[in-house]
Amino acid sequence: MKPIVTITLNPAVDLTIEVNGLVQSGVNRAERAQVNAGGKGVNVAACAADWGGQVTVTGVLGRGNDGAFVELFAVKGITDRFVRVSGDTRTNIKIADTASGETTDLNTPGLTVDAEHLDRVAAAALEAAKAGAIVVVGGSLPASLAADALVSLVAGLNAAGAKVVADTSGAPLKALLTATGKSLPFAVKPNRHELEELVGRPLPDIEVLIGAARDIVGRGVRLVVVSCGEEGALFVTEGETLTARLPVVEALSTVGAGDAMVAGIATALAEDKPLEAMARQAVAFAAAKLKRVGPHLPERAVVEALAARAEIIRL
Incomplete structure (x- = not known):
C-alpha cells in the first residue's frame, strides 16, 4: 500500500454527547459523553490506519489541548507532523440523539x-508525500x-507526484476546481448538498447528478465521488x-461516516484498486463507521464482508 498523508488545517476536539430523545429548551440528561480528536483529515487518517495504512498527518493544532490528538496518533501508529501554534484547538459539540438517529452540531x-x-x-x-502517495x-x-489557500498547496503536491483527494466544500472547493490543470486535485468527494x-x-435525480459530476471530470479531475447518504x-x-x-443499518453515530468513506477511497487508491473495488470499499468503510462513536473501524473482516454485499449499478 502506498503512503497516505492527510492535511487538516481546521481540526477540532469533538465532544459527542448521546441523549435518548433530545428536548429543545429543556434539560437533557446525557447517557454518554466521549471526547475524540477530530477534523476531516484526522478522521480519515484514523480509519486508514485501522485498515493497515502507513499514515502521516499534518495541519495546525493548538498547543494548549493537543492531548487527545497525541493519544490517538500513538494508539493508531500514525506519524504526527502537525504544526503547533499557541492557543487551543476548537471544540465541536455533537449531540447524538439515539432515539431519532439524528445529530446536532455546534461548531466553534x-x-x-x-x-x-x-x-x-x-x-x-x-x-x-513521496511520489505516488495519496494525500x-x-x-x-x-x-x-x-478561499484559494489550497490551490498552491495542491499544485506543490501534484508536482511532487502525489495524488490529492480534496474533501472540502464551498469557496475553497470552487477555488480548486477553477484553478489551472497543475493545481487540480486528482479526486474530489462532495456530498449532494455540497455539489x-x-x-x-x-x-x-441521478441523471442531473451524473451530469454535474461529469462536468467536473471534464475540467481535468480524474475521480468524482458524490456521497448521497442512505442512497x-x-x-x-x-x-x-x-x-x-x-442496505440501511442502524446507526450509533452518523458523525464521521463521510470521512470514513474518504478513507475507503484513499486506501483503495493506495492499493491501486479498480473503480468497482474502490466503490465497495468506500461504502463499506462508511457503513462500518456508523456502528461506532469516534474515528474507528471494526476488524477488517467485518469491513470486507460489507464490501462484498455492496450493490453496484453501472450507468
Whole structure:
C-alpha cells in the first residue's frame, strides 16, 4: 500500500454527547459523553490506519489541548507532523440523539492560521508525500486564510507526484476546481448538498447528478465521488460511472461516516484498486463507521464482508 498523508488545517476536539430523545429548551440528561480528536483529515487518517495504512498527518493544532490528538496518533501508529501554534484547538459539540438517529452540531471558531503556518504545513506534507502517495486535504479552512489557500498547496503536491483527494466544500472547493490543470486535485468527494452549492442549482435525480459530476471530470479531475447518504454514493471517472450502496443499518453515530468513506477511497487508491473495488470499499468503510462513536473501524473482516454485499449499478 502506498503512503497516505492527510492535511487538516481546521481540526477540532469533538465532544459527542448521546441523549435518548433530545428536548429543545429543556434539560437533557446525557447517557454518554466521549471526547475524540477530530477534523476531516484526522478522521480519515484514523480509519486508514485501522485498515493497515502507513499514515502521516499534518495541519495546525493548538498547543494548549493537543492531548487527545497525541493519544490517538500513538494508539493508531500514525506519524504526527502537525504544526503547533499557541492557543487551543476548537471544540465541536455533537449531540447524538439515539432515539431519532439524528445529530446536532455546534461548531466553534478555529485557530488563527497565517501564511507562515501554511508554508510549514506544506513543507511537512511534501516531506511525507513521496511520489505516488495519496494525500487527503480535508475540511474547512480557518477564517484567517483566503478561499484559494489550497490551490498552491495542491499544485506543490501534484508536482511532487502525489495524488490529492480534496474533501472540502464551498469557496475553497470552487477555488480548486477553477484553478489551472497543475493545481487540480486528482479526486474530489462532495456530498449532494455540497455539489448543489458548487453548481448553484438543485440536483434532484441521478441523471442531473451524473451530469454535474461529469462536468467536473471534464475540467481535468480524474475521480468524482458524490456521497448521497442512505442512497449510497456515485463514482464518476472519464471512462466509468457507477453507484454503490449498502442496505440501511442502524446507526450509533452518523458523525464521521463521510470521512470514513474518504478513507475507503484513499486506501483503495493506495492499493491501486479498480473503480468497482474502490466503490465497495468506500461504502463499506462508511457503513462500518456508523456502528461506532469516534474515528474507528471494526476488524477488517467485518469491513470486507460489507464490501462484498455492496450493490453496484453501472450507468
